[in-house]
Amino acid sequence: MGNPRLSFCSTFLRFTFLIILVATPSLVFGQVRLPKVFSDHMVLQRGRAIPVWGTAQPGKQISVEFGGQKIKTTTGQDGKWMVHLPQMKAGGPHLMQVSEEDKTKPVILFKDVLIGDVWLASRQSNMEWQVQQAMNAETEIKNAHYPNIRFFNVPHDKKTNVQTDVLAGSWQPIDSLTVKTASAVAYYFARELQADLKVPIGILQSTWGGTPVEAWISREQLLSSPITQRTVLQNDTVTEKHFLKDSLDLVRFWDIVYNPKNKTDKTIPNPNYNDAKWPELVMPATLKNLNLPGYEGMMWLRKTIHLPQNLFGKEVTLHFGHPEMNYSLYFNGKEIAKNVWNAKPTHHYRIPANLVKQGKNVIAVRMAFLWTGGGFNPPAEEMYLTDGTAKLSLAGGWKYRKDLEPTLPTIKNYHQFPTYLFNAMINPVIPYGINGVIWYQGENNVSAPVDYRTLFPMMINDWRIRWQQGYFPFLYVQLANYMKRQPxxxxxxxxxxxxxxxLALAQPNTAMATIIDLGEADNIHPKNKQEVGRRLALLAKKLVYKKAVQASGPMYQNHQIEGNQIRIKFSETGAGLATRGNGKPTGFAIAGSNQKFYWADAVIEGNTVKVSSAQVKNPVAVRYAWADNPECNLINKDGLPANPFRTDDWNAIVAK
Structure with missing residues (x-):
């Protein structure tokens, strides 16, 4: 998932940039050029030959000088050239000079170049989520001074054809200014590694929220699978003109969401507005409970309340419970609040005394119903108005109208289409030397989870083949717990x-960070990115840097049926199994051959857990943390959570 407000702003910037590209003829046509991923302050990968490439006129001799070495090559007929500098140890700063044999041509000079470890940080919004959006942002930003940690942020872009360069970007050392928009997970990962290894760390960030894994895989690989082949071929009619129209529609979309149209904000909140002919619905309720199938757009709601004389002229507090995130609240015609993508736990607002009238008072709400969401989530008792003593419920009948503002344009979201992000945001940085990949994604593939068994390894192998660095380390984050907890x-x-x-751990040189304990039921972007980054760094320390650390929580190894109980054996137990909070293990369910699961009693015995239930006399299967948002507490004594698992192979797909 992404932040649409940021996307709205970045769309204007991309349009401006594209206009400049079209309007300004290239001033360096025919001269030596390098992709934008080469810039001042860059970090180059230590311990391996360093690829440097670019373009110039065909047949020209190109020299690259770096670290006391001078390498020459000649451009091909296509104007492309590449050299591989000898491997170097961590350190710097260095200068890199790139020039043509023609001494009249300008020399390209890159300053403050470091040698260290470069990690590609990629995927959707939980990797893209910025330091300024995450936990303890103010303190983290204030204390950010890490000149040996550098970021290159690939800007959002999508293309139908493979590109050789990114839209823009340059390497930036981390300080209190540059850290704000850096990936929080990647920053905390880099900070943890840099403090331990004492070498420069470069983060090559290529992320876009709300995107499926297919968007990041090459066309050739996608055509090799029946899961994606048909979709890829169907999309061959899409052109850049479709992208432009969709981007313009996106601008209109968010303009309508954020800015009231048809002067509705001047008329609808007025206490004297006549809403007698408006239909009525009962709140709290969400779109799925209302008789509005498939509606997406702006909704106006009004509720008339009658206040007793003892509240006249007194300040009161309006408690809104759990409304949809994008809304504006009006009380007797006055705007009280405008909430934009703020997923705070509760929504309550002070109503000034001068607005509170005896008798009739009108509450009006302008709310965005988006992506099958909208309305007020229960419980009803959290919707009320109070002076601190008495409560007046706001649940019950509300008048509503859904046709007062322009219809939201249909957005195609081409950034979610197969291969378009690979073309524009991954291929242009290949084969820049990297030490490995950190990856955090999966939310946008939840609707077809079994397909992910094929698509995720496909992407890992696709990137490894194209980078030609062998089985480089691929570290990834498992989905956190999320949504309502089921009883x-x-x-x-x-x-x-x-x-x-x-299952992707079967791929060589991979490791997974389990964060089933870090999620938030009502927030798909849990704020504790520090711990996510730390757990990825633990994996890197063990898998890549061969340090003696416990990097994983308990992993299911095997099981044995022992009468009316099942014994589960775990690996990665470290100093031993334990529970968070030192209570009994929770999160285990057990079933017999009828495939009906019951919550189970669980007891830790050494590196095993015995699972049983009085309701299952002949158990055959156990599941642990098998839920959207499980209540589970099994850890090892290093504090790392056990990985969710099941011992059965029964169909576990939710019926659609």
């Missing part, structure tokens, strides 16, 4: 997607 064991697409992520 009984149930089916879960989120659990099935996590299982697909676990």
């Amino acid at each position: 009984e064991p149930s089916q879960s697409d989120w659990a099935t997607l996590r299982e697909a992520q676990t």
Whole structure:
């Protein structure tokens, strides 16, 4: 998922940049050029030959001088050239000079170049989520002074054809200014590694929120699978003109969402506005509970309340419970609040005394119903108005109208289409030397979790083939716990997607950070990115840097049926199994051959857990943390959570 407000702003910037590209003829046509991923302050990968490439006129001799070495090559008929500098140890700063044999041509000079470890940080919004959006942002930003950590942020871009350069960008050392918009997960990962290794760390960030794994895979690989082949071929009619129209529609879309149209904000909130002919619905309720199938757009709601004389002229507090995130609140015609993408736990507002009238008072709400969401989430008792003593419920009948403002344009979201992000945001930085990849994605593939078993390894192999660096390390984050907690064991697409992520550990040189304990039920972007970055760094320390650290929580190894109980054996137990909070293990469910699961009693015995239930006399299967948002507490004594698992192979896909 992404932040649409940021996307709205970045769309204007991309349009401006494209206009400049079209309007300004190239001043260096025919001269030596390098992709934008080469810039001042860059970090180059230590311990391996360093690829440097670019373009110039065909047949020209190109020299690259760096670290006391001078390498020459000649451009091909296509004007392309590449050299591989000898491997170097960590350090710097260095200068890199690139020039043509023609001494009249300008020399390209890159300053403050460091040698260290470069990590590609990629995927959707939980990797893209910025330091300024995450936990303890103010303190983290204030204390950010790490000149040996550098970021290159690939700007959002999508293309139908493979590109050789990114839209823009340059390497930036981390300080209190540049850290604000850096990936929080990648920054905390880099900070942890840099403090331990004492070498420069470069983060090559290529992320876009709300995107499926298919968007990041090459066309050739996608055509090799029946899962994606048909879709890829169907999209061959899409052109850059479609992108432009969709981008313009996106601007209109968010303009309508954020800015009231048809002067509705001047008329609808007025207490004297006549809403007698408006239909009525009962709140709290969400779109799925209302008789508005598939509606997407701006909704106006009004509720008339009658206040007793003892509240006249007194300041009161309006408690709104859990409304949809994008809304404006009016009280007797006065705008009280405008909430834009603020997923705070509760929404309550002070109503000034001068607005509070005896008798009739009108509450009006302008709300965006987007992506099958909208309305007020229960419970009803959290919607009320109070002076601190008495409460007046705001639940019950509300008048509504959904046709007072322009219809939201249909957005195609081409950035979610197969291969378009690979073309524009991954291929242009290949084969820049990297030490490995950190990856955090999966939310946008939850609707087809079994397909992820094929698509995720496909992407890993696709990138490794194209980088030609062998089985470079690929570290990734498993989906966090999210959404409403279910009272009984149930089916879960989120659990099935996590299982697909676990299965990807069969790929060589991979490791997975489990964060089933870090999620938030009502927030798909949990704020504790520090711990996510730390757990990825633990994996890197063990897998890549061969340090003696416990990097993973307990992993299911095997099981044995022992009468009316099942014994689960774990690996990665470290100093031993434990529970967070030192209570009994929770999150285990057990079933017999009828495939009906019941919550189970669980007891830790050494590196095993015995699982049983009085309701299951002949158990055959156990599941742990198998839910969207499981209540689970099994850890090792290093504090790392056990990975969700199941011992059965029964169909676990939620019926659509």
